[in-house]
Amino acid sequence: MPPPTIVTAPAPAAPIARENVISPSKMKQRSRTRPRASPRATPKARASPRAEGRDDDDTAPSPRPPAARRKSSGGSKSSGGSGKASSAARVPPSPSSATQAQGTPTRRKSDKENSPRSAATEPANGTPAATRRKSDKENKGKRSNRTPTNTEARSAAAAAAAALRPDSKENAHKALMSNLRAPDPSLADLLAVLTDFEGTSHLRRVNACGAIKTLTLHKANQIPLARTRGVVPSLTSVLCAVHATEEERTRCINALMHLCVPEANWKLVYLFPQTPEALARNMADKYPQIRYAACLAASFLAKKNRKEVVTNRLLMYAMARVVEVDKHGALERTGGQDRKVFVGARLCVLKMLLHLSKNRDVSTALARTDCVTGSLVGVAGQMEPGANVLCMAILTNLTRHPENAHHLVHKAPGVVATLVSQIESNDDECAKCALYALQNLSCTGNCRQELANAPDLLAHVTKAAFRRERPEQQLGALHVLKNLSDDPFNLVTMTNTPGCTATLLALANNDAGRGGAEQEGGTSAMAQYLACDTLATLSHWLLTLSATRKGGRREGGAGDGERRTFRQCTWEAWN
DSSP states (O other), rough: OOOOOOOOOSSSOOHHHHHHHOOHHHHHHHHOOOOTTTTTTGGGGGTTTTTTTTTTTTOOOOOHHHHHHHHHHHHHHHHHSSSHHHTTTTTTOOOOHHHHHOOOOOOOOOTTSSHHHHHHSOSSSOHHHHHHHHHHHHHHHHHHTSOOOOHHHHHHHHHHHHHOSSSHHHHHHHHHHHHHHHHHHHHHHHHHHHHOOOSHHHHHHHHHHHHHHHHHHHHHHHHHTTBBTHHHHHHHHHHOTOOHHHHHHHHHHHHHHHHHHSGGGGGHHHHSSSHHHHHHHHHTTHHHHHHHHHHHHHHHHHTTTTTHOOOOOOHHHHHHHHHHTTTTSSSSSHHHHHHHHHHHHHHHHHHHHHHEEEEEEEHHHHHHHHHHHHHHHHHSSSHHHHHHHHHHHHHHHHTTTTHHHHHHHHHHHHHHHHHHHHHTTTSSHHHHHEEEEEEEETTTTGGGGHHSTTOOOOOOOOHHTTTTTTTTHHHHHHHHHHHHSSSSHHHHHHHTTTTTTHHHHHTOOOOOTTHHHHHTTTTTHHHHHHHHHHHHHHHHHHHHHHHHHOOOOOOOOOOTSSOOOOOOOOOOOOO
């Protein structure tokens, strides 16, 4: 064992001596070759025993003097990194080197004797292995308390966002409430006056409603106000209050309508709990201005909340009441200006239903809403031309989903009869929509017999198939006849319909306008093809029926029972 080192009082130039002890080149070598070092561990993880209040001068190996170390470091640089230099970087520096560098007299030893490898193998009371295990435990504790990295922070944020993702209405409401900002004092006072029905006078509440309406008129305020805590709930509470006056509700519904105009607010405003109820109550209001503003606000919100609007029974019932505004001649008893407002509100609802019917996801739920389909059937053909076209377009869009065909034909009373009556409408768009709807319904196998036996359906479709001046209606009618002919049970019904077979034969043999049809895009050629296809289908069912009813060979006959014989049979004719 080497003799102990004599330790004296430290000199004031300790930092300079420490730099002489550990050179930057050796620090790089130690960081590259240090065993079991964590990539996140900092140089502070290996604290010196002096910093921790320990004195390991008796147990730590005594390093070489500064002069010898400078000599060996220069040799390692010149050699390009020898085996001894790499092995020396494996053990951390001893704290006693700093005191020895301050002028401590030490006995010079050979390089081999003073090398860290030989010192690590010396049996001392405090071995470097024990010190290393203790420092490893300290590093492990420090690693457990470290701050998360950027990747871990991003994953935690993603997990928190997934927890608050608006998959359900409750989660969406929680996320909405957490992102609202607090109102300023003046706006908070207005909202407090607005919702205080007992302690505030009527005139003051009306003024507060007018002030909020004026604020929402500016486009720059519409998005911030919708995201301010208490604005939308205060408006909806007034609209849902039974004892609220007409003036209060008029100003509040106009303010709510202004907040629904920006597209960024369509999803947000509907998430407030009382918004659907407030809209439904005021859409069926007896005052025309309130009804029109509520219908217009609902038409904006329905563009981003299709499923929620269709599944809300209050809104659907309110829409049905708006559509049936003239069910018992109520519009005739109103004034001219109020009548225009009521008609405009009904037009808003019809456009909203048209938008909803164009979406495949909500088409099945909308077709099974009996109040809406019943109201459309009741007012079809009895409104102004523009409203009638919208009504037929809604019914036509509902037939586009294959799952709606059976419900509309068998369980929705009056739908088929309405479509049949609109075939003879004076409006070409209504007639075209009716034929397209019947074409979609006739594609379903379990609806063909019901449609073929519907009163006046085949008669009106046959007339429409001969409308050469309206090619779209003609093709729609021929498609309906072709679809109905695919069912063998409709053979007798179609052949018994006056003019059905004759119309098909006339269209199949019509070659007069072939040149003009080619110039118009081949419309007459398509009509001729559909007529021939329908006749071929009907003849196929006739041939199949005759083949199944025909019994084998006749007595004395040589013909096959399954083939046509083209023979004539006489009764006692003279040659």
